[in-house]
Amino acid sequence: MNIDGTKANVDFGQGVLREVNVSIVEAKVGEYVLVHEAYAIQVIEEKEALETLSLWNSILEATPQ
Amino acid sequence: MAENLKFRNPELAQNIASKIKSLAPKAGKTKICHVCGTHEWTITHFGLRSLLPQNVEVIAGPGCPVCIVPAAEIDEAVQLAQKGIVVTCFGDVLRVPGSKMSLLEAKAAGADVRIVYAVSDAVEMAKHEPGKQFVFFAVGFETTAPSTAVEALGNPPKNLSFLVSHRLIPPAMELLLGVGDLEIDGFIAPGHVSAIIGLKPYELFPRVYRMPTVVAGFEPIDVLMSIYMIVKQHSEGTAKLENEYPRVVKPEGNPKALEMMKEAFTVTGGNWRGIGRLPDSALQLRESLADFDARLKFNVHVEQGKDILLGCECHLVIIGKIKPAQCPMFMKACTPEKPVGACMVSSEGTCRVWAKNVAIQV
Numbered sequence: 227m228n229i230d231g232t233k234a235n236v237d238f239g240q241g242v243l244r245e246v247n248v249s250i251v252e253a254k255v256g257e258y259v260l261v262h263e264a265y266a267i268q269v270i271e272e273k274e275a276l277e278t279l280s281l282w283n284s285i286l287e288a289t290p291q
Numbered sequence: 292m293a294e295n296l297k298f299r300n301p302e303l304a305q306n307i308a309s310k311i312k313s314l315a316p317k318a319g320k321t322k323i324c325h326v327c328g329t330h331e332w333t334i335t336h337f338g339l340r341s342l343l344p345q346n347v348e349v350i351a352g353p354g355c356p357v358c359i360v361p362a363a364e365i366d367e368a369v370q371l372a373q374k375g376i377v378v379t380c381f382g383d384v385l386r387v388p389g390s391k392m393s394l395l396e397a398k399a400a401g402a403d404v405r406i407v408y409a410v411s412d413a414v415e416m417a418k419h420e421p422g423k424q425f426v427f428f429a430v431g432f433e434t435t436a437p438s439t440a441v442e443a444l445g446n447p448p449k450n451l452s453f454l455v456s457h458r459l460i461p462p463a464m465e466l467l468l469g470v471g472d473l474e475i476d477g478f479i480a481p482g483h484v485s486a487i488i489g490l491k492p493y494e495l496f497p498r499v500y501r502m503p504t505v506v507a508g509f510e511p512i513d514v515l516m517s518i519y520m521i522v523k524q525h526s527e528g529t530a531k532l533e534n535e536y537p538r539v540v541k542p543e544g545n546p547k548a549l550e551m552m553k554e555a556f557t558v559t560g561g562n563w564r565g566i567g568r569l570p571d572s573a574l575q576l577r578e579s580l581a582d583f584d585a586r587l588k589f590n591v592h593v594e595q596g597k598d599i600l601l602g603c604e605c606h607l608v609i610i611g612k613i614k615p616a617q618c619p620m621f622m623k624a625c626t627p628e629k630p631v632g633a634c635m636v637s638s639e640g641t642c643r644v645w646a647k648n649v650a651i652q653v
Contacts, residue, residue: 232441247411249445250437250548260486260539263381263431264409265438268486268545274538279297282307282516 229255236261298510299337307515308342311522315344318526322474323347323518324611326464327354327481328639329509335648337511339518347522350611353463353566354481356431357383357637358609361562362596364456365389368428370591371454372402377420378454379413380428382406383637386630390597394428410442417451425451426585432460434483436574437548440555443580452585455575458561460484461492462572468500470610477503477521479514482536487552489544490532497530508536555580564598564633565606605632608641615642622646 228235232249236259247265259266297303315321325331331351334340340349353359366389372378378394385395385406398404403423407413413427425448429439436457443453460481467473480493485506496502503524507517517535524531534540552574561573576584586592599606603625604618615621615634625631627646634640 247409247438247441249441250545250551252547260483262434262483263438264411265441267434267437267483267548268539268541270538272538278535278538282303282512 229253234259234266236266298508298512300512303512304342304515307512307519311342311347311515311519312344314519314522314526315346318522319346321347321476321522321525323349323477323479323521324352324464324467324473324475325349325354325479325481325507325514326352326460326467327479327484328356328358328637328641328644329483330354330479330481330507330514331641331644332639332648333509333511333514335644339511339514342515343518347518349479349518350475350614351608351641352467352611353563353609354460355609355634355637355639355641356435356458357381357387358605358633358640359458359463359563359566360384360387360430360456360633361564362388362390362598363562363593364454364596365393366391366593366596367586367591368394368426368454369397369402370593371426371585371589372397372404374589374591375403376424376426376585376589377403377405377416378426378428379405379407379416381408381430383639384428384430386636387633388600388631388636390593410438414442414447414451417448421448421450423450424589426589427451427453429453429455429457431457432481432484433457433487433552434481436552436556437487437545440548440551443555443576443583444551447583449582452583452588453576454585455556457556457574458563459558459572459574461488462569463563463566464493464496466566466569467610468496468502470612473610473612475502476525478505479517479521480504480506482506482508482513482540485534485536485540485544487545487548489540489549490534490542491544493532497532501530503530504532506532506534506536506540508539563609565609600631603632605634605642608632608634615645618642 556574
């Protein structure tokens, strides 16, 4: 939602907002972050997530029954 | 995002399960070990074991950071609390048994023990009450250690120090391979530990031990997919390191977090409840941060504690040698309401996960 130095206001969905420490990630406003105990530990990439799903589908289709 | 991406899609799950079944005869006995309490939760909560053929088994290794804290370190926290220091800890840690008592029992007897959501809460508390001494009981694997490092390096208030009980996962995985009759055929590596440490620390498992190793996420499809990937490797007689969770786990991990951990901690040998001493498996604050090391500041050091009570089989559950239901105390003398062993205390402990999700299924 917004970032102020090492602190960011993160939208957890369904109206839940919480202050999260973002000092160990390079996160920009609007990106998804993985939060572990009030510290963002990684930026989650939507593109990667979509690619994972298509990869799964292709692996499953390619394997002979 | 997860909803849109269908990481819980039942059709996809069935599809993967049928692929696993079709590979199973060729793979033969395939015993897969994960080392993460959250993986156990996903597997039991979504009933994933019921989708697997008989010869594919998934067992839970030492994946609960709270369960493996040795009693001696709980005793240290209790001693600090009894000295009149405010001890802050994660909720799960409160009821973990020490040699004589848990932190909850110390609190009941008058000590000031407070639950925090994160180390940052302890920092805020210490700032607000400068007249009191605070200790943060830093429990957790590589996922949690960076947050302790951030605060220890970030000029913490003078009245805050850290009782560091962080542990590292790869040495525990290596230990499991030395347990003769466990006979593991593949590893599911923990996704969120890997988000920090990356892929490199797992390279030795396929290379040295010929062990298929797949880093996996925590949605049911993630876990099923990783099982499929391991069964496939096993059926082909190969051993590779694969990453099923690239949306979070980068090959290099999180370099900034690793840098801060390196700056704050040195790696040393450490005791694990139910396992014993593992070399190079624990973190301790560097000498430059000695002023913030609670053990040095308040001179507490407990060498030996009483880890396992008579009749409790936590030491066998922790390494995946027995299932919770095989412990004679499970859901009899030891329940989530009145836990005896550490595995029943934490929400990531195998016994507690089973008690809450599959007690009926076994």
